[in-house]
Amino acid sequence: xxxxxxxxxxxxxxxxxxxxxxxxxxxxxxxxxxxxxxxxxxxxxxxxxxxxxxxxxxxxxxxxxxxxxxxxxxxxxxxxxxxxxxxxxxxxxxxxxxxxxxxxxxxxxxxxxxxxxxxxxxxxxxxxxxxxxxxxxxxxxxxxxxxxxxxxxxxxxxxxxxxxxxxxxxxxxxxxxxx
Amino acid sequence: xxxxxxxxxxxxxxxxxxxxxxxxxxxxxxxxxxxxxxxxxxxxxxxxxxxxxxxxxxxxxxxxxxxxxxxxxxxxxxxxxxxxxxxxxxxxxxxxxxxxxxxxxxxxxxxxxxxxxxxxxxxxxxxxxxxxxxxxxxxxxxxxxxxxxxxxxxxxxxxxxxxxxxxxxxxxxxxxxxx
DNA sequence: TTTTTATGTCAGCCATGTTGACGTATCTTG
DNA sequence: CAAGATACGTCAACATGGCTGACATAAAAA
Numbered sequence: 001x002x003x004x005x006x007x008x009x010x011x012x013x014x015x016x017x018x019x020x021x022x023x024x025x026x027x028x029x030x031x032x033x034x035x036x037x038x039x040x041x042x043x044x045x046x047x048x049x050x051x052x053x054x055x056x057x058x059x060x061x062x063x064x065x066x067x068x069x070x071x072x073x074x075x076x077x078x079x080x081x082x083x084x085x086x087x088x089x090x091x092x093x094x095x096x097x098x099x100x101x102x103x104x105x106x107x108x109x110x111x112x113x114x115x116x117x118x119x120x121x122x123x124x125x126x127x128x129x130x131x132x133x134x135x136x137x138x139x140x141x142x143x144x145x146x147x148x149x150x151x152x153x154x155x156x157x158x159x160x161x162x163x164x165x166x167x168x169x170x171x172x173x174x175x176x177x178x179x
Numbered sequence: 180x181x182x183x184x185x186x187x188x189x190x191x192x193x194x195x196x197x198x199x200x201x202x203x204x205x206x207x208x209x210x211x212x213x214x215x216x217x218x219x220x221x222x223x224x225x226x227x228x229x230x231x232x233x234x235x236x237x238x239x240x241x242x243x244x245x246x247x248x249x250x251x252x253x254x255x256x257x258x259x260x261x262x263x264x265x266x267x268x269x270x271x272x273x274x275x276x277x278x279x280x281x282x283x284x285x286x287x288x289x290x291x292x293x294x295x296x297x298x299x300x301x302x303x304x305x306x307x308x309x310x311x312x313x314x315x316x317x318x319x320x321x322x323x324x325x326x327x328x329x330x331x332x333x334x335x336x337x338x339x340x341x342x343x344x345x346x347x348x349x350x351x352x353x354x355x356x357x358x
Numbered sequence: 359t360t361t362t363t364a365t366g367t368c369a370g371c372c373a374t375g376t377t378g379a380c381g382t383a384t385c386t387t388g
Numbered sequence: 389c390a391a392g393a394t395a396c397g398t399c400a401a402c403a404t405g406g407c408t409g410a411c412a413t414a415a416a417a418a
Contacts, residue, residue, distance in 0.1 A: 026318075032353065041220050043344075138212055138216075146331070146334075152332060153332055155323075157218075
């Protein structure tokens, strides 16, 4: 009899009760995963944040410098698509970066309305300085978790992205064209 | 001669040159992981954000409601330790939540200076509404990546946390006392 | 009794997001 | 070619959620 009860609980069939023990444990694990994501993300951005503060810049500038560095010649519209902020928000950040000669704009040859963005030398150097500690943190986190872990980790991260945007994110990060 | 050069590059030994092919591939993988974390986190918070907006609340309120719900009776000082914001920032958010009767304070019995925070019924209901889509997203992301993936995922996330705080984070998320 | 601690509060500043309106150059299309 | 659509920029006003500094109160601890 005890066997029947146990196997019923474990099998997951015939679940009319509010919560089985299994469900509770799953939910608990889920909450832990969510809280971990919160704490991990916080520390993940903390290294660049500290560097940026010394330069009088913010997280927003980091994001722009990162994606421009990674996609040289990206247009303003494409960058807006990645960052998902309004052009007015981007304009402010971009203006500061251009004033400080960290980013430069080149008028498009095929379409002269477009502005293609590039890092200057100083911009490249800033990008590197921001990347170093962040890369170190992530590389160590992955390495310490074992080599197979990286694959699973990426799979879950991609699954967290809205389903209809996963393909675009994938081509973007693999450095295909900006979708 | 060509062989010597190639094997030197591939073996990773004697690395006086700037970058080997292996290093480049690793770095590329690292950047992808970092960008994925950015996109994943953005969508991860988007569901609650949409709900909160309708209630005239923000992300900051969500965090408070979450951690109070998860740690009933938590004190203000403990909550500050988790959120890592100033008491003035927390006070503003907390005041609104108390005014809207989503959170209530109870004076400590052992130490009457302390305020122990609890969700009201309305607060609990809000917490659930915010949690539902977020739980669904994460649960599906993990499930679709295979059952072993969850372990790797948590391991890496914990490794991303500052080393000297990992123990505290672990006891916190496993619902031991608030460290 | 004095000092420290837990909490609250006022006032002002900053970074980064938002909406709405408008302007200009350039490409595209009827 | 003229008209409309597109890419980008800009001004103004506002919201959110951080921050610092200063000060207040009640209660615990020394």
